[in-house]
Amino acid sequence: MEGQPELITVFKYRIEPGETILHMPKGAGLLHFDFVPKDRAWFVWALVDTRRPDEIRTLRMYGTGHEIQTYGVYIGTAISLQGFVAHLFEVAKTDA
Numbered sequence: 001m002e003g004q005p006e007l008i009t010v011f012k013y014r015i016e017p018g019e020t021i022l023h024m025p026k027g028a029g030l031l032h033f034d035f036v037p038k039d040r041a042w043f044v045w046a047l048v049d050t051r052r053p054d055e056i057r058t059l060r061m062y063g064t065g066h067e068i069q070t071y072g073v074y075i076g077t078a079i080s081l082q083g084f085v086a087h088l089f090e091v092a093k094t095d096a
Contacts, residue, residue, distance in 0.1 A: 007050050007089040015088065017043040020059045025052040033076035042086060044075065070095045 010031065013022050031049040034049050036043055042061065059075065062068050064085040072091040 008057055009046055009050055009093040012043050012045050012046050014039075015044055015059060015084075017042075017061055019091075020061070022057045022059065024057050024080055026055045028057070029051060030075050030090065033086075034078045035080045035086070037081050042078065042080075042088075044088065049086075059088055059089055061086050061088050077078055 011028075013024070014020075015033070021051055024046060025048040027049065031047055034043060035041070037056050039071045044059065060070065060072070062071075064087070068089075069093055070089075072089040073085075075088040075090055077085060
């Protein structure tokens with residue numbers, strides 16, 4: 001935002017198996033994807049400017065050996081405590 005300093009924060013967003021639609025501040029940078037045992041859930045961390053308006057981001061998670069229909073931009077790979085290996089992709093706006 002012109003003339004104002006950025007207010008940068010790291011936010012954590014829960015990811016569901018399959019497709020997840022997120023509302024994030026515009027231009028948020030995806031930093032890390034992992035499984036959090038305490039929460040028994042998948043998350044992605046993002047660097048955000050909290051003053052920016054939200055935009056919709058579509059992420060898709062696939063397991064190793066599963067068919068990938070639309071993969072987009074690779075975000076990361078994580079492993080659950082049970083040994084499930086998940087791969088996260090951001091789908092381009094035209095593919096969502």
